[in-house]
Amino acid sequence: MSELQPSVELARDDIVKLIPALRAFARTFCRDPVDADDLVQETLVKALANLDKFEPGTRLKSWLFTIMRNTFYTRVKISSREVPGLENCASDSLRLDATQEWSARAREVEVAFSKLGDQYREILTLVVVLGESYETAAEICDCAIGTVKSRLNRARRQLLLELGEEI
Template sequence: MSDDVLTHVRALRAYARSLCGAAGDAEDLVQDTMLRAIEKADLYRPGTNMRAWLFTIMRNKFFTDVKKSARERTGGSDCASLQPSVPPAQEWHLRQRELCAALEAMPVHYREAIILVAVIGESYLDAARILECDIGTIKSRVNRARNILRRALEPEHPR
């Protein structure tokens, strides 16, 4: 068996992945093992199995870290580090784009009615005057426009 530590890096990575699971944690464990091996190089006896020596260092480091993390108290559910510093705006931006697309796709007479009543805030009577139709027609158009928007924006919940 070679006494060159670097010849055992691939085997160390495989063993670390079997211990840690996560690739990032495994890489950290390999680095910690290599560092510990360098620090304790004077304890290695030439002619013995270096791979077994490195695996022992890795295993001991892993279980020491596990015990240490079990003793450390992590932050609770109200920990400030768990709270986003800036509320996410992407979802609202995407929902706005979906709404605009749904409005553009609907027939113009429904779009005009829903914009006047629901967005601008006109009364049904004023919207009827603006669009030159009966108030019942406006109510019907607004209702149908809402249903179109509901179906377009919540396709998993058909109504």
């Protein structure tokens, strides 16, 4: 048991270092920062509880991202059966956005991004925002590299169309 202890400690330290990347990836699934933080926390709890199942020599980041992705989709499946309240609650529309041009454009991009399908948002975030390789993204999304490339291409085109940019 003592020979397993140092690798577990190293893995825990590496997990802590990956928390910022997990938070960024969680934001692709959850628009609300609090929900994203909850997803990160749930992912970390599951990862630490199952650390003995992590295979040394494989990418810890990919393993954690896969746990997060599966956790999110499980949540979606469960929440589709439970309807806690109205979708368009009046209290959600009581905020005022900044009037600066950059803020307006950022909002346009955010709206266009939110209109993308889950698979496209996920790929864009992994490859463009987080800088993951096609191979890593394919591993995380459990699909072929060609699928990653085509989803990324479609996502970029759809974003440009939504933003009224020329293709």
